[in-house]
Amino acid sequence: MTESTPLAVELRGITKRFPGVVANSDIELRVARGEVHAIVGENGAGKSTLMKTLYGMHRPDEGQILVDGREVHLRSPNDAIAAGIGMVHQHFMLADNFTVLENIVLGSEPTKGGRLDRAAARRRITEISDSYSLGLQPDVLVEDLGVGDRQRVEIAKVLYRGARILILDEPTAVLVPQEVDELFGNLAELKREGLTVIFISHKLDEVRKVADSITVIRRGTTVGTADPATTTARQLAEMMVGAELPTPATRDSTVREAPVLRISHLTVPGGVGSRAVVDDVSMTVREGEVVGIAGVEGNGQSELIDAVLGLRLPAAGTVLLGEEEITDWSTRRRRERGVGFIPEDRHRQGMLLDAPLWENRILGHQTRPPAVKGAFIDRKAARTDTSRIMREYDVRAPGPNTPAVALSGGNQQKLIVGREMSASPRVLLAAHPTRGVDVGAQSVIWELLKDARAEGLGILLVSADLEELIGLSDTLHVMLRGKLVATVDPRQVTPEVLGGYMTGGHETSPAGVA
Amino acid sequence: MTVLRRLGTLLLAPALAVLIAVAISAAVMALLGVDPLQVLSVMVDLGDTPSQQITAVVAILNRALPLFLAGLAVAIGFRMSLFNIGVEGQYRMATIMAAAVGAAVTLPGPLHVLLIIVVAMAVGAIWAGIVAVLKVTRGVSEVISSIMLNFIALGLASYLLTGPFRGSPEGASTVSTAQIPESGRLGGLNGIFDVLGLANPPRQLYGFLLVAVLVGIVVWVLLQRTRFGFDLRATGLSPSAASASGVDARRMVVKAMLLSGAVAGLIGLPDLLGRTYDYNTDFTSGLGFLGIAVALLGRNNPGGIALAAILYAFLDRASVPLQAASLPSSVVTIIQGTIVLAVVVANEIAGRITRRAAERASRQSSGPPPDDSMTTRRVPGVVSEGTP
Structure with a gap:
């Protein structure tokens, strides 16, 4: 790793903008040859955008990509493959009813006289399998393979195409611990043979175990590199979250006595045969109170929000809005009675992207003025009120007739916040309210939430x-595997302590636990 | 100005599609050794005398009526991303039931017609409702079940026609239901030709035209101006966002399918009430499938569907004169087929153009915060209508 050998991959000042999604800005990445280089960052920090750039799935607006010291222009994944870059996707792209051999050669089949040359394919695959200890059986159907084996087939597919640089997108997300160990064994083999691995993850412990060096991404830009040998998971977490961000702190308590939302013993079943995704959760949100839910994503937070909104049926438990039990109410009735909603994925649950802004103003408020007069939509009033929201909440767009898809993520989010606040809700379900928005929009949204809290709004915040x-x-509650495992005092807790609870590290109660 | 521009972008895709289709068809004709210009001149030649021309126009309108209703029925489904291929079966079932009920009862004039219409709509809705119930309770794709139900409907209709509902004597060349009595028939609208001072053609303009126009307006208002229509379109644009906004997606599927089926039930009535007065083995078929093409070409908008239906009817009418001029009448089918292909492509292209224009406009405005004047400004080509 001396300065004389060119780097396997170097990115200089990569910037990628597109409307509606967090962009990459000024990315700097240096990956040495023959190392496992991890890229860590929160969900939505821009890791995937970056990897898509590197794999030629879209072109950066600014910046240079250097492979082995030479600048390359990647217009498509084919260009990336030609440059020796291969990608193993998080979601496997294999044909179940084909054999391992057929899957590996699919798209670049060796032919003899116009027919698939199975013998040649088998030779190459056996060669690859042996030299990297992948243990492939070429004639087994992919549908008969386990997840770990499928992943090895994906890796072999990339190697078969001559990749010297492998991108692995969240490879451990689908694996059980033993399989993770096997994967790390495979990565060591690849490294020994001189291949370069770029490993994307947000699981800090794994990253520290397998990586030779680490680059941290936050809010679309690289914030630094770290040496896994000398950096602790806590330090990495701090880099990921960032300390110099505008502070969302609210210190004067505005909590009043009256509860607006009471959840008791709520249980939401998972799929058939799996455990409950929300398991016996009880909590209370009072007027003027923000109740936060911390947790690694996928521990039941989304399902909890869905259940409170009436999108998922609970198996047990009750939900009270004020003094009324709403457990059996439809989503519409809940929203009419004052449940506001900022969804975690605004494109999925919060907006009609192809519809104009004024129609998006109506969404979720179809039964209430100013958008509606009796059974009819009041288009004029909806447009006027959309203009008011755009003005008051600083939504930057040409006008109420602009389709929502044309707005940046921050402006879309401000429209959603404005729309929900305009209906004066009693309780607001806010899931990742500032995800994927720029720093400016973030502080605006924080101010809006603080103001609403001061006026007596109860907020259930997942972030x-x-x-x-x-x-x-x-x-602040911590959610782990569907249960509330701890309740902490946000005035005293640190991100490190919180992180410990979120991963199940702390079982005992240190100081600061309420 | 802005209205014109909006209209322009709305019409851009269909106009483009028709042009492409005509060009492709012309190329095919040239390959077959047929003179495209001669074909075109035969197609646009409506007749020599005013009477002949009016007759041709009446023929086109009469043909366009069922196509319009079929397009409307399909478009209601399309608006919420439901692919109702079962319109064919729905109108066949509806028509034969309406014919049988209409022939079996005797009521005073308007009531008799109303009963027939209600029966047709109800049967169409029930037939479509089966699809909806299967979808929301068992998760069966509406495409699969509605195709299957088409076969069942055709089989059932022929059984009913030859069995319980048979009204024609043994050995007649066409099997038919019993005739609907005078009180259950809808007179023609030829009176308006006298009022307009035009030649009164021998053929009657279907009185059902008035019903169809009314249905078109009601559907437009329902989809574009009401809460129900908003919920329906929102579900079509994003089912997940719609349910988060409080729309009961399953109930919406049922409502949309029932509505689509009810309109589909009307498709056979212009012919039934205005010309044949019975359902028979020669009854017009294939309207349900043509409806899909008409809805696509009309971009799921009642006004557009009306224009598309008239265009299709115009093309259909041309097949007889083409045969008379010993030119291949299959040209008509080629043009109709290529229109469908071209319109899918053109819709996509036009959608991208308008979207890009809107994105550019919004980027430009990202500088200063919006002010009051924004309310009157319009972005060219903002189309709130969803495309399937």
């Missing part, structure tokens, strides 16, 4: 941004 959670919350 992956620990600073946001600690700063905004009056009460």
Whole structure:
């Protein structure tokens, strides 16, 4: 790793903009040959965008990509493959009813006289399998393979095409611990043979175990590199979350006595045969109170929000809005009675992208003025009120007739926040309210939430941004595997302690636990 | 100005599609050794005398009526991303039931017609409702079940026609249901030709035209102006966003399918009430499938569907004069087929153009915060209508 050998991959000042999604700005990445280089960052930090750039799935607006010291222009994945870059996707792209051999050669089949040359294919695959200890059986059907084996087939597919640089997108997300160990064994083999691996993850412990060097991404840009040998998981987490962000802190308590939302013993079943995704959760949100839910994503937070909104049927438990039990109410009735909603994925649950802004203003408020007069839509009033929201909440767009898809993520989010606030809800379900928005929009949204809280709004806040959670919350619960495992005082807790609870590290109660 | 521009972008895709289709068809004709210009001149030649021309226009309108209703029925489904291929079966079932009920009862004039219409709509809705119930309770794709139900409907209709509902004597060349009595028939609208001072053609303009126009307006208002229509379109644009906004997606599927089926039930009535007065083995078929093409070409908008239906009817009418001029009448089918292909492509292209224009406009405006004047500004080509 001396300066004389060219780097396997170098990115200089990569910037990628597109409307509606967080962009990459000024990415700097240096990956030495023959190392496992990890890229870590929160969900939505821009890791996938970056990897798509490197794999030629879209072209950066600015910046240079250098492979082995030479600048390359990647217009398509084919260009990336030609440059020796291969990608193993998080979601396998294999044909189940084909054999391992057929899957590996699919798309670049060796032919003899116009027919698939199975003998040649088998030779190459056996060669690859032996030299990297992948243990492939070429004639087994992929549908008969386990997840770990499928992943090895994906890796072999990339190697078969001559890749010297492998991108692995969240490879451990689908694996059980033993399979993770096997994968790390494979990666060591690849490294020994001189291949370069770029490993994307947000699981800090794994990253420290397998990586030779680490680059941290936050809010679309690289914030630094770290040496896994000398960096602790806590330090990495701090880099991921960031300390110099505008502070969301609210210190004067505005919590009143009257509860607006009471959840008791709520249980939401998972799929057939799996455990409950929300398991016996009880909590209370009072007027003027922000109740935060911390947790690694996928531990039941989304399902909890869905259940409170009436999108998922609970198996047990009750939900009370004020004094009324709403457990059996339809989503519409809940929303009419004052449940506001900022969804975690605004494109999926919060907007009609192809519809104009004024129609998006109506969405979720179809039964209430100003959008509606009796059974009819009041287009004029909806347009006027959309203009008001755009003005008051600083939504930057040409006008109410602009389709939502044309707005940036931050402006879309401000429209959603404005729309929900305009209906004066009693309780607001805010899931990742500042995800994927720029720093400016983020502080605007934080101010709006604080103002609403001061006016007596109860907020149930789910977020992956620990600073946001600690700063905004009056009460903070930690959710793990569907259960509330701890309740901490946000005035005293640190992101490190919180992180410990989120991963199940702490079982005992240190100081600061309420 | 802005309205014109909006209209322009709305019409851009269909106009483009028709042009492409005509060009492709012309190329095919040239390959077959047929003179495209001669074909075109035969197609646009409506007749020599005013009477002949009016007759041709009446023929086109009469043909366009069922196509319009079929397009409308399909478009209601399309608006919420439901692919109702079962319109064919729905109108066949509806028509034979309506014919049988209409022939079996005797009621005073308007009531008799109303009963027939209600029966047709109800049967169409029930037939479509089966698809909806299968979808929301068992998760069966509406495409599969509605195709299957088409076969069942055709089989059932022929059984009913030859069995219980048979009204024609043994050995007649066409098997038919019993005739609907005078009170259950809808007179023609030829009176308006006298009012307009035009030649009164021998053929009657279907009185059902008025019903169809009314249905078109009601559907437009329902989809574009009501809460129900908003919910329906929102579900079509994003089912997940719609349910988060409080729309019961399953109930919406049922409602949309029932509505689509009810309109589909009307498709056979212009012919039934205005010309044949019975359902028979020669009854017009294939309207349900043509409806899909008409809805696509009309971009799921009642106005557009009306234009598309008239275009299709115009093309259909041309097949007889083409045969008379010993030119291949299959040209008509080629043009109709290529229109469908071209319109899918053109819709996509036009959608991208308008989207890009809107994105550019919004990027430009990202500088200063919006002010009051924004309310009157319009972005060219903002189309709130969803495309399937």
